[in-house]
Amino acid sequence: MNSENIITLLKLRNLVFQISNENNLKKVTKNNSISLYCGFDPTADSLHIGHLLPLMVLKHFQILGHKPIILIGGATSLIGDPSFKLSERVLNTYNDINNWEKKITAQLSLFLxxxxxxxxxxxxxxxxWFCKMDILSFLRKIGKYFSINQMINLESVKNRINRKEKGISFTEFTYSLLQSYDFVVLNNMYQVCLQIGGSDQWGNITSGINLVRKMSQKYVFGLTLPLLTKSDGTKFGKTEDGPIWLDSSKTSPYKFYQFWLNTDDSHVYTFLKWFTLLNYSEILKIEQEGIKFGNIIKDRIFLAKEITNTVHGISGVAAAVRITECLFSGDLNQMTELDFEQLKQDGMPAIDLFGSEDLVTALVISKFALSRSQARNMILSNAISINNKKISKIKYFFSNDDRLFNKFTLLKRGKKNYVLICWV
Structure with a gap:
């Protein structure tokens, strides 16, 4: 058992938002190995970056000798957590959830x-445990411990009740009861004494703490993690294209790397504390030198490499860096066919072209130009490149030499606007 206290470590890294009975939890974790849990509802076939923070916290606990338990919400995902949702979730089928659980389980080994x-x-x-419980048992065994008065004052419930056009269904209303009973079961089966989760889970977690006390006469703890929002006020991890997934078939290593490479300067050192296992003193040194010598760009690249390596391994980092550097330098010779497949997947806009097309047509189809006359003007103004070679000929037809790996052509307008032509 490591002598370093886990709560002190987490607070040092600014990983604690709320905590129940902090002094007692520090005492319990000081010289004892505890079991703790975090719940993950399988509502998709992959985890996304919103799950990274609790996974990193679980890893910190494990490094210091504690036992992390992942609760897969096979039952609760059939209900849907209403926490900070504007409308009711779409109810998923059990078969979907069962298949998603298998994929998510494989991803968890990246962290624990x-x-x-x-x-x-x-x-x-x-x-x-819930599949064996009938409705009467649920109401008599669990429901009797919950006050409707208290439940409707939970933020997750109150926000939905006040939205008259949406409201909240009884199904979602019971979610907190199910999550609370999870804590009771895990406490009885594995002596779990701590639940962690996002800051939006505080109401559900404290409900679980109270239910354990009422049903088992035991005192347990809760800890929530900070919720980071971007400069525009939107939730961190959300993009215009949707979540950044951990599954490389849903979000390529290149796009994953680019997401972190575009981290706001004000978040770089916070993210090093949150999403890496680097020693805290080492992170402080990086931060101090970064501020002193203006190394923020270098440190942002370091951050992107560290997190990409955790999720996609050395090969994923190598590919992401190679693509980034080749696009920046204009030298495409180092890029592999798989690199272009990543760009096709989600790295940049892509279009399909058939047979022998001319450049003007490609510019219109790619929406680089709104008309053929505008396309011709772009070519004449030397603004168009094919595979990073400037083209000034208006009546230009693509040749086999323009097809990299006989499949791809990189079309560029200006310095930063790319479209990948995929030949079919």
Missing amino acids: DFNIGENSAKIVNNYH
């Missing part, structure tokens, strides 16, 4: 160790 002895991570599914 499942074969290191007593503090090996463990995965459990709350469907196993």
Whole structure:
């Protein structure tokens, strides 16, 4: 058991938003190994970057000798958590959830160790205990401990009740009861004494703490993590194109790397504390030198490499860096066919062209130009490149030499506007 206190470490890295009974939790974790859990509802076939923070916190606990338990919400995902949602979630089928659970379980091994002895991570599914419980048992065993008066004052419920056009269904209203009972079961089965989650889960977590006390006469703890918003006030991790997934088939390593490479300067050192396992003193040194010598760009690249390596490994980082550098320098010779496949997947806009097309047509189809006359003017003004070679000929037809790997052509307008032509 590592002598360093986990709560002190998390607060040092600004990873604590709210915490219940902090002094007692510090005492419990000081010289004892505890079991803790975090719940993940499988509402898609992959985790996304919004899940990174709780996973990193679980990893910190495990490094210091504690036992992390992942609760897969096979039952709760059939209900849908109303927390800070404007409308009711779409109800998923059990078959979908079961398939998604298998994929998510594989991703968890990127962060946690499942074969290191007593503090090996463990995965459990709350469907196993809820599928055996009938409605009368649920109401008599769990429902009697909850006050409607208190439940409607939960932020997640109150916000929805006040939206008259949407409201909240009874199905979603019961979500907090299910999550609370999870804590009771895990406390009884694995002596779990701490639940962690995002700051939007505080109401559900404290409900669980109270239910454990009422049903088992035991005192347990809750800890929530900070919720970071971007400069425009939107939730971190959300983009115009949707979530940044951890599955490379849903978000390519290149796009994943680019997301972190575009981190706002004010967040770089916070993210190093949150999303890497670097020693805190090392991060402070990087931050001090970065501010002193103006190394923020270098440190942002370092951050992007560290996080991409955790999720996609060395090869993922190498590919992302190679694509980035080749596009910046204009030298495409180092790029592989798989690199272009990443660009096709989500790295840049892509269009399909058939047969022998001319450049003017390609510019219109790609929407670089609104008309053929505008396209011709762009070519004459020396603004168009094919595979980073300037083209000044209006009646230009693509040749086989323009097709990289016989499949791709990189079309560029100006310095930063790209479209990938995919030949079919």
